[in-house]
Amino acid sequence: MSRPIIAPVGPEPADRAGLAGDAVRRIMHVASALRHHQDLDIAALGLTPAVARALYQLDPDRPLPARELADQLRCDRSNVTALVDKLEQAGLVERRVAPTDRRQKTLVVTDAGRRMRDRVHLVLSDSRLLTPLNNEELAALRDLVWKVSDGGCPEDCGPTGPA
Numbered sequence: 001m002s003r004p005i006i007a008p009v010g011p012e013p014a015d016r017a018g019l020a021g022d023a024v025r026r027i028m029h030v031a032s033a034l035r036h037h038q039d040l041d042i043a044a045l046g047l048t049p050a051v052a053r054a055l056y057q058l059d060p061d062r063p064l065p066a067r068e069l070a071d072q073l074r075c076d077r078s079n080v081t082a083l084v085d086k087l088e089q090a091g092l093v094e095r096r097v098a099p100t101d102r103r104q105k106t107l108v109v110t111d112a113g114r115r116m117r118d119r120v121h122l123v124l125s126d127s128r129l130l131t132p133l134n135n136e137e138l139a140a141l142r143d144l145v146w147k148v149s150d151g152g153c154p155e156d157c158g159p160t161g162p163a
Contacts, residue, residue: 030129033129034129037126037128037129038123038124038126041123041126042120042123045116045119045120045123046090047090047116047120048086050083051083051086051087051090052120052123053073054069054073054080054083054084054087055087055092055093055109055113055116055117055120056117056120056121056124057069057072057073058093058107058109058113058117059109060109060113060114060117063096063098063106063107063108064106064107065098065104065105065106065107066080066081066084066105066107067080069084069107084107087107087113090112090116091110091112091113092109092110092112092113092116092117093107093108093109093110093113094107094108094110095107095108096108
């Protein structure tokens with residue numbers, strides 16, 4: 001049984017700028033609430049959001065140089081060094097000599113890192129804020145979000161995963 005839809009209070013439909021501004025504020029509110037829940041759940045895993053994001057960006061089946069991780073995270077390499085140190089101390093990542101260039105180290109996700117990465121993925125997929133929506137509403141929301149994200153997030157919108 002579908003729930004009745006309560007009409008939002010705000011600008012009139014003819015006020016496009018007002019509607020758009022209201023929509024942006026509400027999207028930002030939802031994003032903030034999602035981040036809050038994710039940060040709490042990531043902390044419960046014993047990670048910081050930045051460390052979780054770094055682990056999430058690593059492909060367990062493809063070792064990666066730290067400089068490439070920095071590029072993916074769009075941050076300075078010195079910041080990545082600290083994140084990798086934390087991942088290594090937690091036993092989630094190992095630094096290994098690259099087979100193609102012994103001067104370079106690659107980041108290899110350990111078995112424990114794979115399990116933790118799966119748990120981080122579950123946290124990032126948590127949809128508890130969307131439970132009030134029925135399947136039809138959820139599909140409509142997905143389609144609208146896809147539409148405004150330019151058919152998928154454009155490259156300059158930032159990395160995916162935890163922040």
